[in-house]
Amino acid sequence: MSQGTLYDKVWEKHKVTELPNGQDQLFIGLHLVHEVTSPQAFHMLEERGHEVAFPERTFATTDHIVPTTPEGRERPLNDPEAEEMLSALEENVDENGITFFGLESGKQGITHVVAPELGLSQPGMTVACGDSHTATHGAFGSIGVGIGTSQIRDVLSTGCIAAEKQNVRRVEVNGELGEGVYAKDIILKIIQELGVDGGVGHVYEYGGSAVRDLDMEGRLAICNMSIEGGARAGYINPDETTYEYLKGREYVPEGEEFEELKQYWESIRSDEDAEYDDVVEIDADGIAPMVTWGINPGQVIEIDDPIPAPEEFEARTDREAAEKALEHMDHSPGDTMEGYDVDVAFLGTCTNGRVKDFEVAATVLEGRQVDPDVRALAVPGSESVRKECERRGIDQTFIEAGFQWRQAGCSMCLAMNDDSLEGDEVCASSSNRNFIGRQGSKDGRTVLMSPAMVAAAAVEGEVVDVRDHFDTELPSGTNRAEEVAD
Amino acid sequence: MADDIEISEVGGTGVPIPGDDIDTDQILPARFMKEVTFDNMADYLFYDARRDDDGEFNDHPLNRFDGASIAVVNSNFGCGSSREHAPQAMMRWGVDGVVGESFAEIFRDNCKSLGIPAITASHEEVSALQEWIEDNPDGEIEIDVEAETVTYGDTVIEGNIDDAMKEALIDGIWDTTQLMYSNLSKVEETASKLPYVEEA
Numbered sequence A: 001m002s003q004g005t006l007y008d009k010v011w012e013k014h015k016v017t018e019l020p021n022g023q024d025q026l027f028i029g030l031h032l033v034h035e036v037t038s039p040q041a042f043h044m045l046e047e048r049g050h051e052v053a054f055p056e057r058t059f060a061t062t063d064h065i066v067p068t069t070p071e072g073r074e075r076p077l078n079d080p081e082a083e084e085m086l087s088a089l090e091e092n093v094d095e096n097g098i099t100f101f102g103l104e105s106g107k108q109g110i111t112h113v114v115a116p117e118l119g120l121s122q123p124g125m126t127v128a129c130g131d132s133h134t135a136t137h138g139a140f141g142s143i144g145v146g147i148g149t150s151q152i153r154d155v156l157s158t159g160c161i162a163a164e165k166q167n168v169r170r171v172e173v174n175g176e177l178g179e180g181v182y183a184k185d186i187i188l189k190i191i192q193e194l195g196v197d198g199g200v201g202h203v204y205e206y207g208g209s210a211v212r213d214l215d216m217e218g219r220l221a222i223c224n225m226s227i228e229g230g231a232r233a234g235y236i237n238p239d240e241t242t243y244e245y246l247k248g249r250e251y252v253p254e255g256e257e258f259e260e261l262k263q264y265w266e267s268i269r270s271d272e273d274a275e276y277d278d279v280v281e282i283d284a285d286g287i288a289p290m291v292t293w294g295i296n297p298g299q300v301i302e303i304d305d306p307i308p309a310p311e312e313f314e315a316r317t318d319r320e321a322a323e324k325a326l327e328h329m330d331h332s333p334g335d336t337m338e339g340y341d342v343d344v345a346f347l348g349t350c351t352n353g354r355v356k357d358f359e360v361a362a363t364v365l366e367g368r369q370v371d372p373d374v375r376a377l378a379v380p381g382s383e384s385v386r387k388e389c390e391r392r393g394i395d396q397t398f399i400e401a402g403f404q405w406r407q408a409g410c411s412m413c414l415a416m417n418d419d420s421l422e423g424d425e426v427c428a429s430s431s432n433r434n435f436i437g438r439q440g441s442k443d444g445r446t447v448l449m450s451p452a453m454v455a456a457a458a459v460e461g462e463v464v465d466v467r468d469h470f471d472t473e474l475p476s477g478t479n480r481a482e483e484v485a486d
Numbered sequence B: 001m002a003d004d005i006e007i008s009e010v011g012g013t014g015v016p017i018p019g020d021d022i023d024t025d026q027i028l029p030a031r032f033m034k035e036v037t038f039d040n041m042a043d044y045l046f047y048d049a050r051r052d053d054d055g056e057f058n059d060h061p062l063n064r065f066d067g068a069s070i071a072v073v074n075s076n077f078g079c080g081s082s083r084e085h086a087p088q089a090m091m092r093w094g095v096d097g098v099v100g101e102s103f104a105e106i107f108r109d110n111c112k113s114l115g116i117p118a119i120t121a122s123h124e125e126v127s128a129l130q131e132w133i134e135d136n137p138d139g140e141i142e143i144d145v146e147a148e149t150v151t152y153g154d155t156v157i158e159g160n161i162d163d164a165m166k167e168a169l170i171d172g173i174w175d176t177t178q179l180m181y182s183n184l185s186k187v188e189e190t191a192s193k194l195p196y197v198e199e200a
């Protein structure tokens, strides 16, 4: 078992007791709630006559079902089912005294974008949300876990989850990212090497020079996709980059209190001589932009690599998955992904829907036009992100290039609102899942990539290597001065 | 108060759901999650896979093995999102237990929360059972939680059930809310020691 890691320390501090079933009862420091997975849990709570144990540690917003156009957001929402979900959430938060970032609040957005930017997610916390991408918050050095509805009921009612400790794998990523290569490419590389179920039974601690050099947006993108690698959670030890980002955010205390918290944050960092269950090394030097060719995030290659043939895989399951993928995506092994026709470009989500992501994509779009056959959507991850982009004029670059500039939500990541693929459309997407049917059409095809690559694909109407097609200086994916979205 | 029940055995006829990495978007497509209760979820189970292009039921196993209680799946079943809608839909359709090569962790936890035993066995054993069901649609399959076995015809599979799940099911303590609810004062104590929690 691991020892002296951040995971061990944070777990110990949040462990309430051991339960008769052998699991630990773990206190949850931050509970995030959205409209899709919570109504049933509130209902169960009511059935039992329980109250929300820690309403002040519970925050809600609405993201999955909300329309992303101003007209679409007028109440009641056009889709009666969406309206019912949103109303149910409004009622539940109201009755239980939970802070809610609703459509009118100016702070609404995807839970995993909103909580970090408001400073709700902090190092050394446990974070739970009825959403598998809760690992995102690990970017601050917290333990973020995605939970099911019955567990949401657990957290509402007791402030805790019942859980077993996992093994800790250190994922050491060294090297320097080249121009036009980003955090998204690192995490796709990690999943390529370790597999979509490589992380089962583990949490991932990401470290090494390539991770240390990343800004918070990049770190969030990496931790976000831990679940795509099969890990229940993923985290990065907090450092000055983390503390700088947190300073001045709405829910972060100032002055002396900040310094006191910082001591705690420093104390929960993994020790120099921490013991891991497992250490793997990934070389980030010289990796090319990554693109998925298949129907799970592990079916991914560098942009100039050939699409593999099923025979190249050792495991039977991988061979079968490759066959299915080639058929669904209509690929021939040996081709590269370059030149694969794109119908839709989608920029946003809890992976890549932050100010920095739009800024990077905007540099690629500057002075260029989206291919006339491409439908291009820019959907900020939160209303704060949208307003900050508008304040800086980034939205104008998108609009002039021919992108639709939308309001915040999950949108075409999973198409629970009106934003959906049609038929067998191909989507160049900055999201995290390329499962069949994910973007709303069972024949739809998703190609995951970084925001810069999405912008380039939008312009060219096909998958391209962003590094070749533009001579402008590409922004680097590493640490630069943070600007607070307010 | 929900009364827990001890679950030591589940059984009935089987339904094979072949394929690796079957994700929750296939089990329960997201567009059907727009309901505030789980009541209708059975109708949406494998919605797309079960229908042909005209929306008519095809020969998907769920259409052919109506009334089955034991689902038999392959590896990494239930990967993807944390939606409890997926096991809820299976439960409401009639599934009382799942045999598979492996399960995604959140899916397995969700099964535990619902009192659905999820037992793993090797690829060969699972494939053999899937074929047997095709030949014996009315054949009984039994999962013994305590012994961690799956019995059908003359065959007994020595499987594996996650320790926490096994204990929870046989002791009837799979309802974790109930387990943890009585510890509230301890929870407050733990919380009060955390520097980021303000005193109430």
Ligand code: SF4
Binding pocket: A063, A064, A110, A111, A112, A131, A133, A349, A350, A351, A409, A410, A413, A414, A431, A432
């Ligand atoms: S953006 Fe996509 S992955 Fe993220 S929370 Fe929304 S639906 Fe889930």
